Amino acid sequence: MPAMLTDVFRGHPIHLPHSHIPDFTSLRELPDSYKWTPKDDLLFSAAPSPPATGENIPLIDLDHPDATNQIGHACRTWGAFQISDHGVPLGLLQDIEFLTGSLFGLPVQRKLKSARSETGVSGYGVARIASFFNKQMWSEGFTITGSPLNDFRKLWPQHHLNYCDIVEEYEEHMKKLASKLMWLALNSLGVSEEDIEWASLSSDLNWAQAALQLNHYPVCPEPDRAMGLAAHTDSTLLTILYQNNTAGLQVFRDDLGWVTVPPFPGSLVVNVGDLFHILSNGLFKSVLHRARVNQTRARLSVAFLWGPQSDIKISPVPKLVSPVESPLYQSVTWKEYLRTKATHFNKALSMIRNHREE
Ligand SMILES: C=C1C[C@]23C[C@H]1CC[C@H]2[C@@]12CCC[C@@](C)(C(=O)O1)[C@H]2[C@@H]3C(=O)O
Numbered sequence: 146m147p148a149m150l151t152d153v154f155r156g157h158p159i160h161l162p163h164s165h166i167p168d169f170t171s172l173r174e175l176p177d178s179y180k181w182t183p184k185d186d187l188l189f190s191a192a193p194s195p196p197a198t199g200e201n202i203p204l205i206d207l208d209h210p211d212a213t214n215q216i217g218h219a220c221r222t223w224g225a226f227q228i229s230d231h232g233v234p235l236g237l238l239q240d241i242e243f244l245t246g247s248l249f250g251l252p253v254q255r256k257l258k259s260a261r262s263e264t265g266v267s268g269y270g271v272a273r274i275a276s277f278f279n280k281q282m283w284s285e286g287f288t289i290t291g292s293p294l295n296d297f298r299k300l301w302p303q304h305h306l307n308y309c310d311i312v313e314e315y316e317e318h319m320k321k322l323a324s325k326l327m328w329l330a331l332n333s334l335g336v337s338e339e340d341i342e343w344a345s346l347s348s349d350l351n352w353a354q355a356a357l358q359l360n361h362y363p364v365c366p367e368p369d370r371a372m373g374l375a376a377h378t379d380s381t382l383l384t385i386l387y388q389n390n391t392a393g394l395q396v397f398r399d400d401l402g403w404v405t406v407p408p409f410p411g412s413l414v415v416n417v418g419d420l421f422h423i424l425s426n427g428l429f430k431s432v433l434h435r436a437r438v439n440q441t442r443a444r445l446s447v448a449f450l451w452g453p454q455s456d457i458k459i460s461p462v463p464k465l466v467s468p469v470e471s472p473l474y475q476s477v478t479w480k481e482y483l484r485t486k487a488t489h490f491n492k493a494l495s496m497i498r499n500h501r502e503e
Pocket residue numbers: 150266272273274275288355356358377378379380381450483486
């Protein structure tokens with residue numbers, strides 16, 4: 146049995162304020178502990194992109210003959226893009242959205258029955274990155290790794306099996322899509338399956354694993370001062386994100402500031418994660434992103450966080466490393482990287498970077 150994500154944080158408890166999860170619906174005013182300022186997050190008030198530029202992450206039709214180049218370009222410039230014609234049935238997207246809405250609509254006491262433990266990965270709680278900030282985020286989350294059966298039974302004593310089926314089917318589609326996207330992006334760099342040993346060993350995708358993160362951003366009385374999910378990069382190879390019809394996701398570009406990713410019905414957002422940045426020897430950008438909230442509509446999102454089995458060493462593809470220089474990053478497993486991230490958060494990437502002599 147390969148090591149799974151379930152035990153990544155076992156020796157690494159994170160103290161998260163689960164018990165302080167408020168009943169958001171009853172709050173008419175934003176409590177001080179939820180009011181963010183630039184002191185709490187350097188980029189909190191970074192300039193938003195001037196709407197006039199119209200610059201946004203590309204929307205790519207996966208059936209388009211030029212999709213490979215478009216994906217490669219998006220990974221290099223933005224580290225993110227949206228996809229349409231991805232082959233995931235619309236009904237399944239509606240089902241996972243319904244499940245997510247139904248989960249977060251349960252009474253707080255019921256949700257807390259499946260609360261994530263300090264050393265665990267799965268279950269209900271605030272986002273793991275909460276421990277790095279002094280202020281609270283205006284959101285609640287539910288993380289799934291492996292089978293959700295035990296947690297779902299506590300949440301929905303009657304209907305848990307139906308909900309488990311939806312999750313299983315969703316993950317099945319997502320893992321095929323994620324691997325397809327990874328190869329399209331790598332092909333754009335001239336890298337093919339023979340170039341990556343661990344990926345070519347098995348064609349059945351057994352080298353990969355994933356976590357599913359359900360997010361809920363309730364209606365917020367003072368959205369301009371609140372933060373839904375603070376700025377972070379994902380520790381994944383790729384993340385595929387479904388958002389309901391409410392805007393809130395923003396991606397950061399040094400030259401543009403925060404750019405809001407508009408929701409297009411039926412489309413999916415793809416983010417380059419830190420491991421893909423490492424694998425591509427820095428050519429693909431792992432995108433800094435966050436979620437803002439609003440005063441009128443609750444927002445839901447479902448993130449499929451995809452990476453390799455925990456014991457696979459990820460290192461820059463030799464083909465992408467210049468013969469006269471060393472690779473940009475040391476090799477790491479997903480597990481090691483998640484632990485580095487759990488201690489050093491946004492500094493994790495720079496900690497495993499090889500420093501070249503100038
Ligand atoms: C497999 C993963 C990836 C995790 C940790 C673990 C389970 C939950 C994921 C998230 C989901 C929400 C954002 C994030 C930043 C967080 O706080 O928890 C993610 C994190 C990461 O990408 O680092």
